[in-house]
Amino acid sequence: MRRLYLQIYLAFVAGIILFTGLMWTAWWLLPDEGRESPTLTALAQLVVDRIPADAPPQRVQEGVATLGRLFRTDVTLRAPDGALIAKVGAELPPPPPGTPGSRLLRGPRVEPRAAIQLADGRWLIVRLPARQMLHFWSTTLATLAVALAIAAFPLARRLTRRLERLQSRVEALGAGDLSVRVEVEGRDEIAELARSFNRTAERIERLVDAERTMLTSASHELRSPLARMRVAIELLQREDRPDLREKLARDIAELDDLIGEMLLATRLQGLGQPERLEEVDLLALLAEEGARAGAEVGGEPARVHGDDWMLRRLVRNLFDNAQRYGGGSAIEASVHVRNAHAVLEFADRGPGIPEAERERIFEPFYRMPGTRERGDGVGLGLSLVRRIARYHGGEARCLVRAGGGTIFEVSLPV
Numbered sequence: 001m002r003r004l005y006l007q008i009y010l011a012f013v014a015g016i017i018l019f020t021g022l023m024w025t026a027w028w029l030l031p032d033e034g035r036e037s038p039t040l041t042a043l044a045q046l047v048v049d050r051i052p053a054d055a056p057p058q059r060v061q062e063g064v065a066t067l068g069r070l071f072r073t074d075v076t077l078r079a080p081d082g083a084l085i086a087k088v089g090a091e092l093p094p095p096p097p098g099t100p101g102s103r104l105l106r107g108p109r110v111e112p113r114a115a116i117q118l119a120d121g122r123w124l125i126v127r128l129p130a131r132q133m134l135h136f137w138s139t140t141l142a143t144l145a146v147a148l149a150i151a152a153f154p155l156a157r158r159l160t161r162r163l164e165r166l167q168s169r170v171e172a173l174g175a176g177d178l179s180v181r182v183e184v185e186g187r188d189e190i191a192e193l194a195r196s197f198n199r200t201a202e203r204i205e206r207l208v209d210a211e212r213t214m215l216t217s218a219s220h221e222l223r224s225p226l227a228r229m230r231v232a233i234e235l236l237q238r239e240d241r242p243d244l245r246e247k248l249a250r251d252i253a254e255l256d257d258l259i260g261e262m263l264l265a266t267r268l269q270g271l272g273q274p275e276r277l278e279e280v281d282l283l284a285l286l287a288e289e290g291a292r293a294g295a296e297v298g299g300e301p302a303r304v305h306g307d308d309w310m311l312r313r314l315v316r317n318l319f320d321n322a323q324r325y326g327g328g329s330a331i332e333a334s335v336h337v338r339n340a341h342a343v344l345e346f347a348d349r350g351p352g353i354p355e356a357e358r359e360r361i362f363e364p365f366y367r368m369p370g371t372r373e374r375g376d377g378v379g380l381g382l383s384l385v386r387r388i389a390r391y392h393g394g395e396a397r398c399l400v401r402a403g404g405g406t407i408f409e410v411s412l413p414v
Contacts, residue, residue: 080121
């Protein structure tokens with residue numbers, strides 16, 4: 001993580017240095033137009049006061065010499081037409097014809113110069129030594145880099161400190177602490193990464209808790225048929241009893257169904273979208289399974305894309321649930337299309353389900369009070385119904401039927 005911190009910090013400083021260097025290069029390569037300086041214009045007025053246009057040549061030369069000493073460089077005074085009037089040091093060329101006022105000049109193989117146009121039209125040309133310019137820009141660049149580097153330190157450190165905290169939480173999650181979460185700070189990409197981590201950790205914790213609950217419940221549910229099978233086998237070894245053979249066969253079938261439902265529930269937890277997509281005619285599927293259950297089926301044709309085997313399991317579980325808990329009443333099943341969804345309804349006139357239980361009955365291995373004692377299933381049928389519906393992008397609900405009874409409604413996108 002420290003290496004990442006150094007990379008971020010050094011990249012920031014290098015970007016500042018590169019930006020400053022490019023600014024200098026752009027100044028050096030761009031044309032002279034647009035470089036007029038108000039400072040040079042003000043300096044021109046001071047030069048006019050020191051070297052008037054009507055001053056004798058001796059005074060003009062002395063004034064130019066004084067300016068040369070002040071600037072510590074070559075100075076040349078020229079007439080408006082470029083003719084030489086006076087100079088100190090090497091003679092400097094006049095500004096290009098048509099130069100509009102005081103400005104900085106430079107050209108290929110020529111050191112930078114300042115061309116100061118006096119009020120009377122004369123030109124004062126001052127050489128800007130490259131060494132001094134280099135020293136000036138180097139000092140400016142170094143000062144700017146140091147200032148920005150100091151300012152960037154807290155920013156880069158704060159950024160990497162948040163990543164370090166996120167790393168520690170990831171390591172804690174990997175060590176088995178599923179309750180660990182990251183504090184979300186700010187609204188940037190790291191904050192979004194923290195939110196994604198929290199969502200992932202929450203989902204992992206929920207899945208692991210569900211697996212633990214299912215494992216605990218399954219171990220309890222498996223004991224009953226296994227115990228009955230053990231007793232039946234012991235009795236069969238002593239005497240030949242057909243009724244025990246039949247009961248043993250039912251227990252084996254019950255155990256096989258339980259294992260199948262557990263495997264399907266576990267599989268649905270790990271899948272994101274249907275693996276097999278095929279067109280399924282829900283009305284035909286409903287009619288086929290309804291005939292097996294002796295139910296009244298109606299509605300309109302509706303086709304969805306999904307896993308035919310899982311949707312058939314969903315319908316069969318709902319019919320089995322209505323037969324088991326409907327109190328022997330007639331089962332009515334229908335399919336309709338509403339708001340781009342195929343809605344399956346399974347209605348009965350049974351005793352109904354209390355409001356407090358309508359969500360709990362979709363939990364794995366949950367059975368309403370009184371049903372466990374009668375041995376009515378293991379509590380996975382409705383849980384699978386909801387999981388299969390959500391697996392296909394839909395939902396399953398338990399509703400109250402007007403006049404008494406229950407309606408199970410499953411909506412699937414068409």
